[in-house]
Amino acid sequence: MASYHLSVKTIKRSAGRSATAAAAYRSASVIECDREGRMHDYTAKRGVEACFILAPDDAPDWAQDRAALWNAAEARETRSNSVTAREWELALPSEVSDAARIEIARAFAQQLVERFGVAADVAIHAPHREGDQRNHHAHILTTTRILSAEGLTDKTRLLDAASTGGPEIEAMRGYWAELQNHALELAGQVERVDHRSLEAQREEALSLGDTLKAEELDREPELKLGPAANAIERREQLLAEAEGRDYEPLTQRGARVHAVRQAKAMFAEMRERLELARDAWAEAREEGQGHVSAGLAALRAAAGRQAKELDQEEVRQRLARIAGRDLGAEQEVIEGQGARQDIRDRLNQALGRGKPDNQQKQQRELEDERKRQLELERQRERDRDLGWEL
Incomplete structure (x- = not known):
């Protein structure tokens, strides 16, 4: 079943992160960070199906070099709490071909470039070998400054301001839904995605008199496994x-x-x-x-x-x-x-709704499961420390 996911995050120095490290990891490449004096080498990472950079037409040639682009982004910021990159994480439909997934990810990144004047570094990832095999997804890192012939210039305040950032992101969420639905239609799929909340979709169904669809949407969001x-x-x-x-x-x-x-x-x-x-x-x-x-x-x-x-x-x-x-x-x-x-x-x-005894039992079982997962994560950390896991 086609599903919708789009999240926007920031790469902040105050959180101990850097744009160079984020770009190297998502593209499975190696980048030497001039500011930190560190080498970020993730060439052993698997599952990166495609990666490419999109930039405005008048951008300098060095913008196509991943290391040069993100070192420039780091060098342009001088504060210890600066935001050096913005990440757009997208769920790609598993019902379409690899080429179609790359095409819609490229179209979305191009819209970011044209709408905000930034550079976009796209990395398309395959599902993890032990995870949900439908989990095709893309990571798009964008600069937080406009990229022109002079290099990185003004901040993209349109996305930073509370009054405009929300509506702009919501518009991009709608555009991403349109791209996915068009790809699903071309692939002959009947499934469609909707970027709106379940409550908004349910209200629309009721206004149209579609009580069956409203009942279907009257549910809690699906729990994530982890x-x-x-x-x-x-x-x-x-x-x-x-x-x-x-x-x-x-x-x-x-x-x-x-x-x-x-x-x-x-x-x-x-x-x-x-x-x-x-x-x-x-x-x-x-x-x-x-x-x-x-x-x-x-x-x-x-x-x-x-x-x-x-x-x-x-x-x-x-x-x-x-x-x-x-x-x-x-x-x-x-x-x-x-x-x-x-x-x-x-x-x-x-x-399991409406049964207090069942709810208490489920809560206890959830707590037990969290403890088991925590112990599993600790064991994996110990294995990594001993060099048993890449």
Whole structure:
């Protein structure tokens, strides 16, 4: 499923960071920092699929040299708490080709260059071998000063000021959603992304009278696994696939995420079947069929392609199982009211809402999982110190 992510961060000296180190790490290259007198060598890093620099048309030639560009950015700032670079982190759609991902990342970076007059250093990363294999992403480092023929000049106050920074970033978030959706459309995908909050999307759905979509959006944002739990669950998924068995999450956090994803998939299936039933009902009524005939046509549509091979009783039973309701509630399913309530109840059950005892148990299990993850991170740190991990 296509997902949306765009975050904007700053590279600050006050946090002990430098633009040269950030650029070297994201591009898996080596940069000698003139200001620090240090060599940042990340050539052993894996997973960088492409990297390139975009700059304004009148920028000097040295701007295409990564080391020269970011050393210039560091040299231009004199304060100990200066912000020397800005990072735009983007989730790339896994449903499109490698070339398409590079193309939309380049288009977004070019828009940053044209809109703010900065240089943009783009690095496209593949999913980590132990993480979610859909996690294609890009890191775009931009200068915090305008780049012209004279070099780095004025600060990009448009992004720094509270009154203008928020709207500017929101505009770029919308542009990134447009780029992704265009790429998904060209790839023949039906999925689309939306940069707005779930609450904003839900309000729009209600204003348009789409109560099914509003119910689907009435959920909490998906819990993030984190690197340690993600690696554990990824290994278990691969093992389950190799052994030909169903995947069962090993961690509490993984089980929570898995339950949410299953609930979302169930809701999407129910929504599709209810819409088919509603359309079939409307078409049958327009053709002058009676309520019973129209209802059976809707039931067959909701039951799927195999409905032609079923008798009327089998169709009713299949739709009842899909909606999770007792037999005899077909009309309520067709109108969508009872089905929507069932969906909400089943979603709440999958998410463990409304049960204090379960919530306390889940909280304890989450605390245990955090302790296990912390111990795993400490072990990895010890392994790195001993030279056992790159």
